[in-house]
Amino acid sequence: MEFPKENFSEWYQEVLESAELVDNRYPVKGMLVWRPNGFKIRKYVTDLLRELLEETGHQEVLFPTLIPETALNKEGEHIRGFGSEVYWITHGGETPLDVKLALRPTSETAMYPMFALWIRSHADLPLRVFQIVSVFRYETKHTRPLIRVREVSTFKEAHCALKTEEEAEKEMRIIDGVYKAFWDELGIPFVRVQRPSWDKFAGADKTIAYDTIMPTGRTLQIATSHRLSQKFSEVFDVKYEDENGEQKLAYLTSHGISERAIAALVGIHGDNRGLVLPPRFAPVQVVIVPILYKGKENQVMEKAMEVYEKLKYNWRVELDDSDSNPGDKFYYWELRGVPIRIEIGPRDVENGVVTLARRDTKEKTQVKMEELEDKINRLAEEIHNNIAKRARDEFLSKVVTARSIDEIKDADNKPGIIKAPLCENWEECGKAVQDQINKEFRGIDLDDAPDGEKCVVCGKPAKYYGIWSNAY
Amino acid sequence: MEFPKENFSEWYQEVLESAELVDNRYPVKGMLVWRPNGFKIRKYVTDLLRELLEETGHQEVLFPTLIPETALNKEGEHIRGFGSEVYWITHGGETPLDVKLALRPTSETAMYPMFALWIRSHADLPLRVFQIVSVFRYETKHTRPLIRVREVSTFKEAHCALKTEEEAEKEMRIIDGVYKAFWDELGIPFVRVQRPSWDKFAGADKTIAYDTIMPTGRTLQIATSHRLSQKFSEVFDVKYEDENGEQKLAYLTSHGISERAIAALVGIHGDNRGLVLPPRFAPVQVVIVPILYKGKENQVMEKAMEVYEKLKYNWRVELDDSDSNPGDKFYYWELRGVPIRIEIGPRDVENGVVTLARRDTKEKTQVKMEELEDKINRLAEEIHNNIAKRARDEFLSKVVTARSIDEIKDADNKPGIIKAPLCENWEECGKAVQDQINKEFRGIDLDDAPDGEKCVVCGKPAKYYGIWSNAY
Known part of the structure; x- marks a missing residue:
């Protein structure tokens, strides 16, 4: 029994099914069944995430699956971003509902009205909660198990309310620490990218995403972290009384990881014989x-x-x-x-x-x-380290650093990531590169910076490395 | 700070809120938020249930939240039972869906089409799975936190496929063992009742329910166990090849416990100062x-x-x-x-x-x-035992055994359960009693039987104890 990994898409479907992780034959497109073997891996993965979040003071909660249309529509950018993907409930039995209910596409608009009730004074902050739930997106793109689905059944969303912008920035770094530890345990390499403004989370001020590279060379966004600033707190009235008795709007952040964690675990470590699991996540070790x-x-x-x-x-x-x-x-x-x-x-x-x-x-x-x-x-330790190293080497072999548009064009038809220096004006220059190649501009690498290089577009001093790839 | 428990409904709402277990102010009626303190209790309770089910060979799975209308409608009794309570999704974004999708009211009709794919031969049986998920009911009755809700967010449903009727009966007993162990750990007393035919689960052949008594004297159904026989396997084609190469329909059973477990834990053990928790389920011990x-x-x-x-x-x-x-x-x-x-x-x-x-x-x-x-x-052990004993004594003090219609009528205005002997023809005679009193006929006690007594209605030899109560 061999599963040739060169043909990754087939390999992936085959292995998910043969190893009895999930069943993709459920009669609703983009929704699948977790079988016992897959459920166990999912459990070890979510247990780790829980553990890391609890260590950093995040508390687990559970919010309803449904959001009233009125709440979901409150923040303009948010609903513009999600509106076309929302599943709408219009009837209970034969009875039309007074207010349509949305299956949550993500829970900002479910949580923040409650935050407004829970938060009174500065002593109630920071408020850090998370939940692991299903979210729903009516995807019009081609669905793919664990990668692009209509019911994301393993969505870990952390939401934090903080006093100041500095604290919100600090929270972003705390979550970075959690995520780094998480991906290291899974042995999944990544590049941490700040997305350009047109590719931010709907309603966010800043979006950081973690991208890994799948065996096809396409990148897979495996985690996100959003600085929402005060936009949502304004519309949902999330305020606190500060030390001087003044009412102030809280700063909010939100952070997500989905079952793509398991897609990466399966896709990146597996070989021609099937799954290869780091011992921590193996149902049978x-x-x-x-x-x-x-x-x-x-x-x-x-x-x-x-x-x-x-x-x-x-x-x-x-x-x-x-x-x-x-x-x-x-x-x-x-x-x-x-x-x-x-x-x-x-x-x-x-x-x-x-x-x-x-x-x-x-x-x-x-x-x-x-x-x-x-x-x-x-x-067991050696196996973990070897799997992680192998994945890291493979990842690095698929990153080409280019120093000119010509070098970028040369790398354009290779699978993987192109990395090239950009100036301060990185959104514009990054976009200008995108317009000349087939890969998409993903943003700038937050963990690496050029030294004495020049922007590949305008020739001004480079400040960031831009990242281009084809993404799932 | 005192919470007078005599006024139980107020006490219950107050304690749930003050102890920060749940927040009932979420802007969708009958759907609530689990706060960190409540989520922890919920977790210890579900962990215990997982442990007991895994010990008996049940495997955890996860099925989609949505069921296509076509599948939900397949078994006639089932859809007649649930139809009026189903939340319907009609649109994805602006797009009307080809097939309406139901938020699962329970997962029989989601699971069994997959069982049909998974089961080939007798070697695949028994198939025993469970999941802990949200189910949805558009309740028209008065909602009440954790007791009658529209999103049941802690629904443990076990589903089993078996070869023969005898094996299905054996499975019912295995689940009885799991449930008994579960309620003993929670210190919650119960009576195990077979429901009359008009009060069975929609589509079931036989329904066993566990009823406890809340401080008001009203009973609360805290667990159910259904023998579905071959009705669902026929419509969903759940077949196996037996030892002789013949195709046979499987026998199915299903078994549920919801967050009412936590309602009982809170309501039964609590006192005028608030929660009283058995140490195993206390977030802080x-x-x-x-x-x-x-x-x-x-x-x-x-x-x-x-x-x-x-x-x-x-x-x-x-x-x-x-x-x-x-x-x-x-x-x-x-x-x-x-x-x-x-x-x-x-x-x-x-x-x-x-x-x-x-x-x-x-x-x-x-x-x-x-x-x-x-x-x-x-x-810790003494506390557990004392709490359980106190609850048991309280429960027993609210059960009146009556030997005649007059005695039943005397007990009718007392809170709690009336228990009285019924003949073989228990459904009819039990109903005849119900027609003369304010309490409802719940069925027959499966763990106690009369000896030498006579049916309170027809005077024939008694075979069962009937159970009447007002139920939540």
């Missing part, structure tokens, strides 16, 4: 496959049980004692991305060893029983 | 309140820190070092239902003791520092 020979079954099964008992407290371990032959079992668990396989045959039993096979490199090593647990601990 | 006197602040705070450090690994513990006075702190944490309070004053420090106050009985005891952890372990 260690699988034990007994290699049975006639007359030696008992010895081998006994040893397999012993290994299982030894490992089960610290690892999600499975002993595959089904009737399939070892080769089929290998394929089955490889497809599912189990990081470590333990093979135990009669000779291993005699020699007091077991064989460990790594999913990421396919390397096999023999290890003495007494060293098994140590070795697995080390191996 | 132990609160430390230092009693500061001038000149002794450092000693006391040091000891308080020491206690905090000692307990934090095994308990969710909070050290309240705010500026409020101890009395206000006591009220604050009592309102939130913190099971154990530790008070530390200068004299306690001198004597090497701390004072423990129980939330449930308000008793205080002094305990030596070296015995603190042991004592807290024991106390």
Whole structure:
């Protein structure tokens, strides 16, 4: 069973389905079913996000799925941005509703009326909450599982209310820290980009996005962070009384990550045999496959049980004692991305060893029983690091730094990201480049800056690196 | 701060709001916001349910929120039962949808088309899945937070596909075991009732419901379990190939618990000071309140820190070092239902003791520092048992067993449940009683049976105890 990854789109659909992560045959376009195996990965991913957000003082809440039309329409830019994608509920049973209800496309307009009730004084700030919920977008573009869907069923949205612009900026950096830690654990490389004004979140003052590169070379936006300033607090009356008794508008920020995290995990790490999962996110972390020979079954099964008992407290371990032959079992668990396989045959039993096979490199090593647990601990870390490094190398190989329009044009037909110096006036010059190539201007890299270079468009001193790519 | 529980409806709204569990001011009727404190309780409750279901081999999945009209309408009884309560989505942006989409009122008609794809042979059965999601009902009755809502945001629905009727019956018993364990942990007493045919789940062959009694004396249905037999499998073509190569229809069951679990937890255990929580479900299990006197602040705070450090690994513990006075702190944490309070004053420090106050009985005891952890372990268990026993006693005091129509009529104006013997023909005789009283016939008690008694209506030998009550 091979899944040729060169043909990524097919590979992706095949692997999602064969590894039983999701089922895309649900009879509503762009909405899919999370099967048990996929749900577990989703859970480990959201657990990590919860943990990181709670560590930084964000509290989990749950808001209704529906937003009254009146609230959704309150902020002009916001509704202009989302209006054409909103699902509208018009009837309860046969009864027409007084006010149409929208399935939330995102929850700013659901949350901020409540923030206005909760916040009285400066002592109530900062207010930091998050929820992990479904949001809905009536996508007119081609849908694709976990990447472009109509029900985003794993939307983590954090929303913060702060006293000052400086605190809002600080909050943006706190979330950067959370997101960096999150993507590092997933082993997903990214470039952190400030979007140009025409590509901001509807209603935001500034949008930072995290883009990774999928195997096709197209970028995938995997996280966003928006400084909303006081626009929403004005229309929803989110005010606090400051230390001097004055009423002031709060500054708001919002921050999102969706199931694209899992699309990236699947798409970037996987190989021709299927999923490759960092151990932390693997539903099964260690699988034990007994290699049975006639007359030696008992010895081998006994040893397999012993290994299982030894490992089960610290690892999600499975002993595959089904009737399939070892080769089929290998394929089955490889497809599912189990990081470590333990093979135990009669000779291993005699020699007091077991064989460990790594999913990421396919390397096999023999290890003495007494060293098994140590070795697995080390191996799990090595596997994580190797997967992350491999992804990083692959990512870097798809970033071309260009120093002139000609170099940009040369790189235009290569898959991946073009990076080139831009002046202070980066929106205009970035757009001017876009107009001459097939890739789209995504914004400026926030983690790297040119030194002594010149803008590829106007020749003025460069201040930023612009980023161009084709995006999902 | 006192919340007189005699006036239960007001008490309930007050406590939900003051303890910051939920906010009922969200601008859509019957939909509310879970605030951080309430969300935590919700999480401990759903975690327990997950744990119990996973132990019995049920796997978590996630299905879309929307069901196409065509699928929802497929089973006649089902749509007749839910049709008038369904929220309909008719538009995506400005575009009318080809097929109207329903916000799921429950997921049978979403899941079973997928079951039909997943199930091929008898080896694929039993199939046992569950999800914890929002379901939506356009309630025309008076809404009430967590009890009767339009977005049920904590709906655990388990769905099982089985080979035979016997296996379906066995599954019903497995779920009974899960539910019993669940309600025992919550300390919520119940009566397990088979509903009469006119009060079954729409499309079910048999419905078992769990009813508890709220402080008003009205019963609250807190769990359901439905044997759906082959009705849904027929319309959705859920078939398997049996051992002999024959195609057979699967037997289906479904099982639900909602946020009414939390309504019961709040309403049944709470007292005039607010929430009383079993330790397992308390966001804060132990609160430390230092009693500061001038000149002794450092000693006391040091000891308080020491206690905090000692307990934090095994308990969710909070050290309240705010500026409020101890009395206000006591009220604050009592309102939130913190099971154990530790008070530390200068004299306690001198004597090497701390004072423990129980939330449930308000008793205080002094305990030596070296015995603190042991004592807290024991106390937590005692508190759980005491709360559960108190609820059980209260429940039993509200059940009247009547042996004649006259006795039933006497009990009719008392709050709570009337229980009386009925013959084999229980639906008809139970209904005949209902026609003469104000309470409603809920069905028959599945965990108790009369011995040598006579049906209160027809005088034939009694086989069941009927249950009558006013229900939420």
